[in-house]
Amino acid sequence: xxxxxxxxxxxxxxxxxxxxxxxxxxxxxxxxxxxxxxxxxxxxxxxxxxxxxxxxxxxxxxxxxxxxxxxxxxxxxxxxxxxxxxxxxxxxxxxxxxxxxxxxxxxxxxxxxxxxxxxxxxxxxxxxxxxxxxxxxxxxxxxxxxxxxxxxxxxxxxxxxxxxxxxxxxxxxxxxxxxxxxxxxxxxxxxxxxxxxxxxxxxxxxxxxxxxxxxxxxxxxxxxxxxxxxxxxxxxxxxxxxxxxxxxxxxxxxxxxxxxxxxxxxxxxxxxxxxxxxxxxxxxxxxxxxxx
Amino acid sequence: xxxxxxxxxxxxxxxxxxxxxxxxxxxxxxxxxxxxxxxxxxxxxxxxxxxxxxxxxxxxxxxxxxxxxxxxxxxxxxxxxxxxxxxxxxxxxxxxxxxxxxxxxxxxxxxxxxxxxxxxxxxxxxxxxxxxxxxxxxxxxxxxxxxxxxxxxxxxxxxxxxxxxxxxxxxxxxxxxxxxxxxxxxxxxxxxxxxxxxxxxxxxxxxxxxxxxxxxxxxxxxxxxxxxxxxxxxxxxxxxxxxxxxxxxxxxxxxxxxxxxxxxxxxxxxxxxxxxxxxxxxxxxxxxxxxx
Numbered sequence: 001x002x003x004x005x006x007x008x009x010x011x012x013x014x015x016x017x018x019x020x021x022x023x024x025x026x027x028x029x030x031x032x033x034x035x036x037x038x039x040x041x042x043x044x045x046x047x048x049x050x051x052x053x054x055x056x057x058x059x060x061x062x063x064x065x066x067x068x069x070x071x072x073x074x075x076x077x078x079x080x081x082x083x084x085x086x087x088x089x090x091x092x093x094x095x096x097x098x099x100x101x102x103x104x105x106x107x108x109x110x111x112x113x114x115x116x117x118x119x120x121x122x123x124x125x126x127x128x129x130x131x132x133x134x135x136x137x138x139x140x141x142x143x144x145x146x147x148x149x150x151x152x153x154x155x156x157x158x159x160x161x162x163x164x165x166x167x168x169x170x171x172x173x174x175x176x177x178x179x180x181x182x183x184x185x186x187x188x189x190x191x192x193x194x195x196x197x198x199x200x201x202x203x204x205x206x207x208x209x210x211x212x213x214x215x216x217x218x219x220x221x222x223x224x225x226x227x228x229x230x231x232x233x234x235x236x237x238x239x240x241x242x243x244x245x246x247x248x249x250x251x252x253x254x255x256x257x258x259x260x261x262x263x264x265x266x267x268x269x270x271x272x273x274x275x276x277x278x279x280x281x282x283x284x285x286x287x288x289x290x291x292x
Numbered sequence: 293x294x295x296x297x298x299x300x301x302x303x304x305x306x307x308x309x310x311x312x313x314x315x316x317x318x319x320x321x322x323x324x325x326x327x328x329x330x331x332x333x334x335x336x337x338x339x340x341x342x343x344x345x346x347x348x349x350x351x352x353x354x355x356x357x358x359x360x361x362x363x364x365x366x367x368x369x370x371x372x373x374x375x376x377x378x379x380x381x382x383x384x385x386x387x388x389x390x391x392x393x394x395x396x397x398x399x400x401x402x403x404x405x406x407x408x409x410x411x412x413x414x415x416x417x418x419x420x421x422x423x424x425x426x427x428x429x430x431x432x433x434x435x436x437x438x439x440x441x442x443x444x445x446x447x448x449x450x451x452x453x454x455x456x457x458x459x460x461x462x463x464x465x466x467x468x469x470x471x472x473x474x475x476x477x478x479x480x481x482x483x484x485x486x487x488x489x490x491x492x493x494x495x496x497x498x499x500x501x502x503x504x505x506x507x508x509x510x511x512x513x514x515x516x517x518x519x520x521x522x523x524x525x526x527x528x529x530x531x532x533x534x535x536x537x538x539x540x541x542x543x544x545x546x547x548x549x550x551x552x553x554x555x556x557x558x559x560x561x562x563x564x565x566x567x568x569x570x571x572x573x574x575x576x577x578x579x580x581x582x583x584x
Contacts, residue, residue, distance in 0.1 A: 133432075133503050137538055140425075170462060171515050176540065211425050215542040223463050223541065245537040246429055248468065249515065250507035 004271055006148050006156075008187045009206065014213040015187040021156040023115075023182060023237055025262070030114025031106055040115065044182030045236035047226040051107055052163050057230045059098045060256055061165045064127045067095045076280050081202040085134045088201060091280040093125040093258065102163070103258050104289040111235060112159045112260030119288040123147070123158060123261040124281060127165070129254050130173050135247035137173070139208050142181075143259070144238040145188060146207050149272035150196065151282040156182075157265040158238040163256040164230050172253035173244045174225045175234055181217040181241035188213075197277045209241065217241050263288050296563055298440050298448075300479045301498065306505040307479040313448040315407075315474060315529055317554070322406025323398055332407065336474030337528035339518040343399055344455050349522045351390045352548055353457045356419045359387045368572050373494040377426045380493060383572040385417040385550065394455070395550050396581040403527060404451045404552030411580040415439070415450060415553040416573060419457070421546050422465050427539035429465070431500050434473075435551070436530040437480060438499050441564035442488065443574040448474075449557040450530040455548040460519050464545035465536045467526055468517045473509045473533035480505075489569045501533065509533055555580050 005020045023041045032040070040046040068089045071077050076095070078088040092099040102108055103122055112120045129135065143160060147153040168174045190206045193199070200206065209217070226234055236242060238259070247253050266286050270276050276284065297312045315333045324332070332338040360381045363369050368387070370380040384391040394400055395414055404412045421427065435452060439445040460466045482498045485491070492498065501509070518526055528534060530551070539545050558578050562568050568576065 133506070137540060140540065170517065171468065173537070176463065211542060214425070218542050225462065243540055245465070245540050248429060248432060248535055248537050250503060250510050 006185050007271070008145050008149055009190055009192055009272060011187060012189065014189055014210050016213070016216060017185040017187060019156060019183050019185055019239060025115070025117030025157060028114040028117040030110040032111055032114055040235065043179045044240035045177050045234055047228070048233045049228045050231045051233040052102065052231045054231055056098065056102060057165050060096070060102065061254065063096045063098045064089055064092060067092065071095070075278065078201045080131070080134050081136055083134050085131050086129050088129065089127045091125060092127055092256065093122045099125060099256060101292060102256070104292045106291055108161050108258060109260060109289040110291055112161065115159050116157055116260070116262040118262045118264050120260040121263055121286050121288050123259040123283060125258050127254060127256050129252060130247045131252050132247060132250050135173055135253065136203070137246045138244045139204050140214055140241055140243035141204055141208050142186060142239045142241055145186065147238065147282065149192065149207060150270050150274065150277050152267040152270040152276060153261065153265065154268055155265050156237070156239050158259055158261040160236050160238065161258045161260070162234045162236070164228060164232045165254040165256055166252055167229050168227050168232060168253060169249065170227060171249040172251055173247035174227060174253065175242060175244050176223050176225045177236060178217045178223055178241040179221045181221065182237040182239045184217060185239060186213045192272050192274060194274065197281055214241070298477050299563070300437050300441050301482055301484055301564060303479060304481065306481055306502050308505070308508060309477040309479060311448060311475050311477055311531065317407070317409030317449060320406040320409040322402040324403055324406055332527065335471045336532035337469050337526055339520070340525045340527070341520045342523045343525040344394065344523045346523055348390065348394060349457050352388070352394065353546065355388045355390045356381055356384060359384065363387070367570065370493045372423070372426050373428055375426050377423050378421050380421065381419045383417060384419055384548070385414045391417060391548060393584060394548070396584045398583055400453050400550060401552060401581040402583055404453070407451050408449055408552070408554040410554045410556050412552040412554055413578050413580050415551040415575060417550045419546060419548050421544060422539045423544050424539060424542050427465055427545065428495065429538045430536045431496050432506055432533055432535035433496055433500050434478060434531045434533055437478065439530065439574065441484065441499065442562050442566065442569050444559040444562040444568060445553065445557065446560055447557050448529070448531050450551055450553040452528050452530065453550045453552070454526045454528070456520060456522050456524045457546040457548055458544055459521050460524060460545060461541065462519060463541040464543055465539035466517045466519060466545065467534060467536050468515050469528060470509045470515055470533040471513045473513065474529040474531045476509065477531060478505045484564050484566060486566070489573055
């Protein structure tokens with residue numbers, strides 16, 4: 001008997017459980033309008049075209065490329081499953097001054113703070129490259145499921161910002177989301193292998209919904225894949241089901257990704273009982289962002 | 293020195309060569325209008341929504357499912373690269389009466405005969421299942437490149453029909469085509485390994501364009517991915533560059549695929565010098581279709 005409302009990877013069968021946390025936490029203020037907040041609360045995500053200016057996008061891309069090159073071979077650089085091409089660069093809010101400045105901006109941390117009703121800190125940051133032709137899919141998942149089981153995030157009080165550093169089109173493997181899926185917690189099947197993250201960051205196979213569970217969420221709600229120019233930002237709730245297909249286009253689809261967690265939701269021991277994942281994937285050091 | 297205008301897989305560097313064959317061959321007649329023929333000639337493909345009626349679609353799906361079950365374990369049934377789920381069922385124009393009837397219909401063989409200016413026969417047929425969640429990508433390729441090198445098809449005088457047996461959406465890995473790419477033959481890099489088809493039917497890695505070559509074709513032309521209800525047919529030229537992403541949706545994307553070759557373009561020895569691929573992938577027996 002457990003009193004964890006978000007228990008997962010323990011049963012033989014998937015289950016749909018109700019979310020017990022708010023989506024918009026009381027007391028926040030920031031740049032979003034009431035309508036935008038209501039839309040986020042209803043759908044579990046919000047698309048803001050051109051939210052980050054082009055110059056910042058260009059600087060972030062250039063700096064990330066330099067850092068990925070300098071840190072090749074370290075654990076912050078993750079390769080594609082079928083090649084040595086860079087798939088993700090982790091912890092960019094520490095290694096990149098441009099990313100750090102973006103993270104604490106009113107338009108990113110300010111929005112997160114408004115949604116979560118508290119100060120926030122960066123739980124995880126990364127650049128996902130999705131290189132042309134070589135960029136493989138990210139299978140469907142709720143981030144919160146992994147963060148709860150593998151990192152010890154207690155409640156659904158975190159929000160992600162995905163910033164398009166390149167244009168997002170129908171053909172370069174854009175982010176796909178299941179509207180309203182954030183209101184349901186899918187308990188996944190399967191046991192977590194040791195050091196699961198070393199595999200899952202390349203191709204995730206545990207902590208993902210079964211075909212039935214996904215069909216349950218998509219039924220009536222459909223799937224959306226926001227498109228937009230570089231600088232477009234998609235904010236999405238930590239429990240919104242999302243994924244993306246491979247990139248078969250001749251252009252990369254590169255995103256800068258920040259996870260903002262509430263300072264009142266700091267990590268505890270992982271609920272799955274294994275050792276926590278390393279610091280560059282899920283920081284345990286809470287440094288509240290001072291808005292720039 | 294060779295006089296083969298479509299030599300491929302011999303050099304260290306890709307090359308773009310001009311097509312030396314017509315797209316619409318003289319003397320044909322059939323159900324397409326002059327405008328439709330002109331559109332096919334210009335783009336290298338033609339989309340006909342609802343071209344095959346729903347009842348035939350339903351019967352074809354049901355019969356293919358029975359045959360795939362009955363023939364499990366034979367070489368006509370090809371599995372997905374990462375699972376045992378059926379990816380393709382070959383030679384359905386011989387094993388399925390429904391598929392055979394569709395193949396020789398005015399709306400399929402009749403169109404092929406109109407485009408190719410001669411009687412036609414089925415060079416290859418298959419059902420591509422692209423199952424929900426498990427269905428992996430088909431990398432970009434020109435069919436003709438493979439058929440010329442591995443099967444011995446002399447000229448660009450074949451046309452494919454891809455019949456949607458399920459709805460084709462943005463999210464279930466629809467066919468993607470590069471408009472006007474049929475006018476350029478891309479000589480590919482790489483040597484063909486023995487029995488290449490055993491690997492390539494699951495995941496093709498030889499006889500595919502490099503990133504540069506693909507960018508050359510896509511530049512200015514873009515990519516299109518026709519969507520439509522079950523029964524929609526896409527006719528495309530044997531040299532049109534095409535591919536499709538994986539299917540991350542909870543619904544399968546199943547297509548019935550016929551290749552019609554001109555009876556005046558019968559296979560010779562493979563231009564790549566290897567033994568021909570087996571009969572169920574590329575028939576060497578020319579049986580002109582008698583239109584139903």
